[in-house]
Protein backbone atom coordinates (compact mmCIF):
# COMPACT_ATOMS: atom_id res chain seq x y z
CA UNK A 1 0.00 0.00 0.00
CA UNK A 2 3.00 2.28 0.45
CA UNK A 3 3.73 1.91 -3.26
CA UNK A 4 0.15 2.75 -4.00
CA UNK A 5 0.42 5.85 -1.87
CA UNK A 6 3.63 6.76 -3.66
CA UNK A 7 2.03 6.41 -7.07
CA UNK A 8 -0.81 8.62 -5.94
CA UNK A 9 1.44 11.52 -5.16
CA UNK A 10 3.52 12.41 -8.19
CA UNK A 11 5.47 15.39 -6.92
CA UNK A 12 5.01 18.56 -8.93
CA UNK A 13 8.16 19.57 -10.85
CA UNK A 14 9.07 22.23 -8.32
CA UNK A 15 8.72 19.72 -5.51
CA UNK A 16 10.68 16.97 -7.31
CA UNK A 17 13.93 18.24 -5.86
CA UNK A 18 12.50 17.58 -2.42
CA UNK A 19 12.88 13.84 -2.91
CA UNK A 20 15.66 13.79 -0.39
CA UNK A 21 17.12 10.78 1.42
CA UNK A 22 16.05 8.82 4.50
CA UNK A 23 13.83 10.37 7.10
CA UNK A 24 16.08 9.72 10.08
CA UNK A 25 18.47 12.43 8.94
CA UNK A 26 15.62 14.85 8.99
CA UNK A 27 14.39 13.71 12.35
CA UNK A 28 17.80 14.34 13.94
CA UNK A 29 17.98 17.86 12.66
CA UNK A 30 14.31 18.62 12.96
CA UNK A 31 15.01 21.65 15.06
CA UNK A 32 17.41 23.07 12.53
CA UNK A 33 14.87 22.49 9.78
CA UNK A 34 12.27 24.38 11.68
CA UNK A 35 13.10 27.59 9.94
CA UNK A 36 9.43 28.31 9.51
CA UNK A 37 8.15 26.46 6.45
CA UNK A 38 6.27 29.51 5.27
CA UNK A 39 9.53 31.17 4.13
CA UNK A 40 10.84 28.39 1.92
CA UNK A 41 7.40 28.19 0.32
CA UNK A 42 7.66 31.77 -0.75
CA UNK A 43 11.16 31.36 -2.14
CA UNK A 44 10.22 28.11 -3.92
CA UNK A 45 7.19 29.69 -5.46
CA UNK A 46 9.00 32.81 -6.60
CA UNK A 47 11.92 30.77 -7.97
CA UNK A 48 9.49 28.63 -9.93
CA UNK A 49 7.78 31.58 -11.47
CA UNK A 50 10.43 34.18 -12.06
CA UNK A 51 13.92 32.80 -12.57
CA UNK A 52 15.35 31.00 -15.63
CA UNK A 53 15.79 27.23 -15.35
CA UNK A 54 19.57 27.27 -14.79
CA UNK A 55 19.40 29.79 -12.00
CA UNK A 56 16.53 27.86 -10.51
CA UNK A 57 18.65 24.66 -10.37
CA UNK A 58 21.60 26.45 -8.80
CA UNK A 59 19.35 28.05 -6.26
CA UNK A 60 17.74 24.72 -5.37
CA UNK A 61 21.11 23.09 -4.71
CA UNK A 62 21.86 25.81 -2.22
CA UNK A 63 18.74 25.17 -0.21
CA UNK A 64 19.09 22.36 2.28
CA UNK A 65 17.14 19.21 1.54
CA UNK A 66 15.29 19.56 4.82
CA UNK A 67 14.05 23.01 3.99
CA UNK A 68 12.90 21.83 0.59
CA UNK A 69 10.94 19.02 2.14
CA UNK A 70 9.20 21.39 4.52
CA UNK A 71 8.56 23.78 1.65
CA UNK A 72 6.98 21.07 -0.48
CA UNK A 73 4.73 19.93 2.36
CA UNK A 74 3.58 23.45 3.08
CA UNK A 75 3.02 24.04 -0.63
CA UNK A 76 0.95 20.85 -0.87
CA UNK A 77 -1.07 21.89 2.16
CA UNK A 78 -1.55 25.34 0.61
CA UNK A 79 -2.75 23.79 -2.64
CA UNK A 80 -5.16 21.56 -0.79
CA UNK A 81 -6.64 24.26 1.38
CA UNK A 82 -8.95 27.03 0.35
CA UNK A 83 -7.54 30.53 0.02
CA UNK A 84 -8.90 31.26 3.47
CA UNK A 85 -7.05 28.27 4.95
CA UNK A 86 -5.36 28.71 8.24
CA UNK A 87 -1.57 29.23 8.14
CA UNK A 88 -1.13 27.14 11.27
CA UNK A 89 -2.55 24.10 9.54
CA UNK A 90 -0.08 24.53 6.71
CA UNK A 91 2.78 24.71 9.18
CA UNK A 92 1.51 21.63 11.00
CA UNK A 93 1.29 19.73 7.72
CA UNK A 94 4.86 20.70 6.91
CA UNK A 95 5.99 19.69 10.40
CA UNK A 96 4.19 16.37 9.93
CA UNK A 97 6.24 15.71 6.84
CA UNK A 98 9.44 16.32 8.73
CA UNK A 99 8.40 14.14 11.63
CA UNK A 100 7.13 11.29 9.49
CA UNK A 101 9.97 11.76 7.07
CA UNK A 102 10.04 11.50 3.28
CA UNK A 103 7.12 10.88 0.97
CA UNK A 104 5.23 8.75 3.47
CA UNK A 105 5.27 11.57 5.99
CA UNK A 106 4.10 13.96 3.34
CA UNK A 107 1.21 11.69 2.38
CA UNK A 108 0.33 11.10 6.00
CA UNK A 109 0.16 14.81 6.64
CA UNK A 110 -1.92 15.32 3.49
CA UNK A 111 -4.33 12.67 4.74
CA UNK A 112 -4.54 14.24 8.19
CA UNK A 113 -5.08 17.66 6.65
CA UNK A 114 -7.89 16.45 4.34
CA UNK A 115 -9.46 14.46 7.14
CA UNK A 116 -9.56 17.54 9.35
CA UNK A 117 -11.05 19.56 6.50
CA UNK A 118 -13.79 16.98 6.03
CA UNK A 119 -14.78 17.25 9.68
CA UNK A 120 -14.78 21.01 9.84
CA UNK A 121 -16.13 22.18 6.47
CA UNK A 122 -19.78 22.25 5.52
CA UNK A 123 -20.69 19.46 3.11
CA UNK A 124 -21.19 21.99 0.30
CA UNK A 125 -17.62 23.28 0.80
CA UNK A 126 -16.21 19.75 1.08
CA UNK A 127 -17.91 18.90 -2.22
CA UNK A 128 -16.34 21.96 -3.88
CA UNK A 129 -12.91 21.19 -2.39
CA UNK A 130 -12.77 17.73 -3.97
CA UNK A 131 -14.44 18.83 -7.18
CA UNK A 132 -11.54 21.23 -7.63
CA UNK A 133 -8.96 18.54 -6.78
CA UNK A 134 -10.17 14.95 -7.26
CA UNK A 135 -6.57 13.67 -6.84
CA UNK A 136 -6.67 14.85 -3.23
CA UNK A 137 -9.66 12.54 -2.73
CA UNK A 138 -7.53 9.56 -3.81
CA UNK A 139 -4.88 10.55 -1.28
CA UNK A 140 -7.59 10.79 1.38
CA UNK A 141 -8.86 7.32 0.56
CA UNK A 142 -5.41 5.74 0.49
CA UNK A 143 -4.92 7.18 3.99
CA UNK A 144 -8.34 5.97 5.13
CA UNK A 145 -7.59 2.42 3.91
CA UNK A 146 -4.30 2.44 5.82
CA UNK A 147 -6.12 3.65 8.93
CA UNK A 148 -8.75 0.92 8.57
CA UNK A 149 -6.07 -1.77 8.85
CA UNK A 150 -5.52 -0.66 12.44
CA UNK A 151 -9.04 -1.40 13.57
CA UNK A 152 -9.79 -4.79 15.08
CA UNK A 153 -12.62 -5.34 12.62
CA UNK A 154 -13.51 -3.95 9.21
CA UNK A 155 -16.79 -2.11 9.97
CA UNK A 156 -18.14 -2.99 6.53
CA UNK A 157 -18.32 -6.64 7.64
CA UNK A 158 -20.81 -5.78 10.38
CA UNK A 159 -22.80 -3.46 8.10
CA UNK A 160 -23.01 -6.06 5.33
CA UNK A 161 -24.16 -8.67 7.86
CA UNK A 162 -26.92 -6.40 9.20
CA UNK A 163 -28.09 -5.67 5.67
CA UNK A 164 -28.22 -9.36 4.78
CA UNK A 165 -30.17 -10.11 7.95
CA UNK A 166 -32.49 -7.11 7.84
CA UNK A 167 -33.19 -6.51 4.15
CA UNK A 168 -35.29 -8.87 2.05
CA UNK A 169 -33.15 -10.71 -0.50
CA UNK A 170 -33.59 -9.80 -4.13
CA UNK A 171 -35.90 -6.80 -3.87
CA UNK A 172 -34.37 -4.32 -1.49
CA UNK A 173 -32.92 -0.89 -2.22
CA UNK A 174 -30.06 0.40 -0.09
CA UNK A 175 -28.45 3.84 0.10
CA UNK A 176 -24.80 3.88 1.17
CA UNK A 177 -24.14 7.46 2.31
CA UNK A 178 -20.41 8.26 2.03
CA UNK A 179 -19.60 4.96 0.35
CA UNK A 180 -15.90 5.54 -0.43
CA UNK A 181 -15.09 3.13 -3.23
CA UNK A 182 -18.46 1.36 -2.89
CA UNK A 183 -17.15 -1.78 -1.17
CA UNK A 184 -20.54 -2.34 0.43
CA UNK A 185 -22.28 -2.46 -2.94
CA UNK A 186 -19.83 -5.18 -4.05
CA UNK A 187 -20.46 -7.14 -0.86
CA UNK A 188 -24.23 -7.01 -1.29
CA UNK A 189 -24.30 -7.82 -4.96
CA UNK A 190 -26.99 -10.45 -5.49
CA UNK A 191 -28.70 -9.60 -2.21
CA UNK A 192 -29.93 -6.05 -2.87
CA UNK A 193 -31.76 -5.17 -6.06
CA UNK A 194 -30.01 -1.80 -6.03
CA UNK A 195 -27.38 -0.08 -3.92
CA UNK A 196 -27.11 3.69 -4.40
CA UNK A 197 -23.49 4.41 -3.51
CA UNK A 198 -23.06 8.12 -2.82
CA UNK A 199 -19.86 10.04 -2.20
CA UNK A 200 -18.27 13.43 -2.83
CA UNK A 201 -16.17 12.01 -5.69
CA UNK A 202 -16.86 8.95 -7.83
CA UNK A 203 -13.83 6.69 -7.31
CA UNK A 204 -15.39 4.17 -9.72
CA UNK A 205 -18.50 3.82 -11.84
CA UNK A 206 -20.61 2.37 -9.04
CA UNK A 207 -20.44 5.68 -7.19
CA UNK A 208 -22.70 8.69 -7.70
CA UNK A 209 -20.81 11.91 -6.93
CA UNK A 210 -22.93 14.24 -4.82
CA UNK A 211 -23.20 15.99 -1.50
CA UNK A 212 -25.26 13.56 0.56
CA UNK A 213 -26.99 16.48 2.28
CA UNK A 214 -28.89 16.80 -1.02
CA UNK A 215 -28.87 13.42 -2.66
CA UNK A 216 -30.53 12.85 -6.03
CA UNK A 217 -33.04 10.26 -4.76
CA UNK A 218 -36.79 10.33 -4.26
CA UNK A 219 -38.75 10.10 -1.00
CA UNK A 220 -39.35 6.71 0.65
CA UNK A 221 -37.48 4.73 -2.00
CA UNK A 222 -35.08 2.76 0.20
CA UNK A 223 -35.31 -0.21 2.54
CA UNK A 224 -31.96 0.54 4.12
CA UNK A 225 -29.51 3.40 4.67
CA UNK A 226 -25.91 3.23 5.85
CA UNK A 227 -23.42 5.72 7.29
CA UNK A 228 -20.21 3.80 7.79
CA UNK A 229 -17.64 6.23 9.22
CA UNK A 230 -19.16 8.89 7.00
CA UNK A 231 -20.89 11.28 9.41
CA UNK A 232 -18.35 13.95 8.60
CA UNK A 233 -18.79 17.67 7.78
CA UNK A 234 -20.29 20.36 9.98
CA UNK A 235 -23.94 19.83 8.97
CA UNK A 236 -24.55 16.29 10.24
CA UNK A 237 -28.23 16.94 10.92
CA UNK A 238 -28.88 17.39 7.20
CA UNK A 239 -27.56 13.86 6.56
CA UNK A 240 -29.91 12.26 9.08
CA UNK A 241 -32.83 14.21 7.65
CA UNK A 242 -31.88 12.96 4.17
CA UNK A 243 -31.70 9.37 5.39
CA UNK A 244 -35.14 9.74 6.94
CA UNK A 245 -36.51 11.22 3.71
CA UNK A 246 -35.27 8.44 1.40
CA UNK A 247 -36.14 5.57 3.77
CA UNK A 248 -39.51 3.85 3.86
CA UNK A 249 -41.28 3.41 7.18
CA UNK A 250 -39.57 0.60 9.12
CA UNK A 251 -36.53 0.95 6.87
CA UNK A 252 -33.16 0.05 8.38
CA UNK A 253 -30.53 2.62 9.37
CA UNK A 254 -26.98 1.41 10.10
CA UNK A 255 -24.46 3.76 11.64
CA UNK A 256 -20.85 2.96 12.50
CA UNK A 257 -18.73 5.71 14.00
CA UNK A 258 -15.42 6.13 15.80
CA UNK A 259 -15.87 5.84 19.54
CA UNK A 260 -13.61 8.79 20.14
CA UNK A 261 -16.14 11.05 18.40
CA UNK A 262 -19.03 10.18 20.67
CA UNK A 263 -18.97 11.55 24.17
CA UNK A 264 -21.92 9.50 25.48
CA UNK A 265 -23.38 6.79 23.28
CA UNK A 266 -26.82 6.92 24.91
CA UNK A 267 -27.03 10.66 24.27
CA UNK A 268 -26.06 10.12 20.63
CA UNK A 269 -28.70 7.39 20.28
CA UNK A 270 -31.37 9.67 21.79
CA UNK A 271 -30.48 12.40 19.33
CA UNK A 272 -30.70 10.09 16.32
CA UNK A 273 -34.08 8.89 17.58
CA UNK A 274 -35.34 12.47 17.48
CA UNK A 275 -35.00 12.32 13.69
CA UNK A 276 -37.71 9.63 13.66
CA UNK A 277 -35.68 6.47 14.26
CA UNK A 278 -35.75 3.81 16.96
CA UNK A 279 -32.64 2.02 18.14
CA UNK A 280 -32.72 -1.77 17.64
CA UNK A 281 -29.18 -2.85 18.34
CA UNK A 282 -26.06 -1.36 19.80
CA UNK A 283 -22.51 -2.60 20.10
CA UNK A 284 -19.10 -1.11 20.83
CA UNK A 285 -15.53 -2.32 20.50
CA UNK A 286 -12.26 -0.60 21.31
CA UNK A 287 -12.47 1.80 18.37
CA UNK A 288 -15.99 1.83 16.99
CA UNK A 289 -19.66 2.16 17.91
CA UNK A 290 -22.14 0.11 15.86
CA UNK A 291 -25.79 1.18 15.85
CA UNK A 292 -28.87 -0.20 14.15
CA UNK A 293 -32.14 1.73 13.96
CA UNK A 294 -35.39 1.49 12.11
CA UNK A 295 -37.42 4.40 10.79
CA UNK A 296 -40.37 4.74 13.12
CA UNK A 297 -42.12 7.77 11.63
CA UNK A 298 -42.05 10.22 8.75
CA UNK A 299 -40.70 13.64 9.67
CA UNK A 300 -43.23 16.44 9.30
CA UNK A 301 -42.66 19.08 6.65
CA UNK A 302 -40.79 21.98 8.26
CA UNK A 303 -40.06 20.01 11.43
CA UNK A 304 -37.01 21.60 13.06
CA UNK A 305 -33.80 19.57 12.82
CA UNK A 306 -32.28 18.42 16.10
CA UNK A 307 -28.74 19.69 16.38
CA UNK A 308 -26.31 16.83 15.96
CA UNK A 309 -22.61 17.33 16.62
CA UNK A 310 -19.75 14.89 17.00
CA UNK A 311 -16.12 15.50 17.83
CA UNK A 312 -13.82 15.29 14.79
CA UNK A 313 -11.87 12.06 14.47
CA UNK A 314 -8.31 13.28 14.20
CA UNK A 315 -5.74 10.60 13.49
CA UNK A 316 -2.45 10.78 15.34
CA UNK A 317 0.92 11.29 13.73
CA UNK A 318 2.73 7.98 13.66
Ligand code: SAH
Pocket residue numbers: 118123124126144155156177178179180181183198199200201210211212213227228229230231232233
Ligand atom coordinates in the same frame (compact mmCIF):
# COMPACT_ATOMS: atom_id res chain seq x y z
N1 SAH B 1 -18.14 4.07 4.03
C1 SAH B 1 -16.88 3.84 3.38
C2 SAH B 1 -15.98 5.07 3.36
C3 SAH B 1 -15.73 5.72 4.70
S1 SAH B 1 -14.68 7.16 4.57
C4 SAH B 1 -16.17 2.67 4.03
O1 SAH B 1 -16.47 2.32 5.16
O2 SAH B 1 -15.29 2.11 3.40
C5 SAH B 1 -15.92 8.42 4.72
C6 SAH B 1 -16.51 8.80 3.39
O3 SAH B 1 -17.59 9.70 3.60
C7 SAH B 1 -15.50 9.53 2.50
O4 SAH B 1 -15.38 8.87 1.28
C8 SAH B 1 -16.12 10.90 2.35
O5 SAH B 1 -15.87 11.50 1.12
C9 SAH B 1 -17.60 10.59 2.53
N2 SAH B 1 -18.37 11.80 2.81
C10 SAH B 1 -18.17 12.68 3.81
N3 SAH B 1 -19.03 13.71 3.69
C11 SAH B 1 -19.78 13.48 2.59
C12 SAH B 1 -20.84 14.18 1.94
N4 SAH B 1 -21.28 15.35 2.40
N5 SAH B 1 -21.40 13.65 0.85
C13 SAH B 1 -20.95 12.45 0.36
N6 SAH B 1 -19.95 11.75 0.93
C14 SAH B 1 -19.37 12.25 2.03
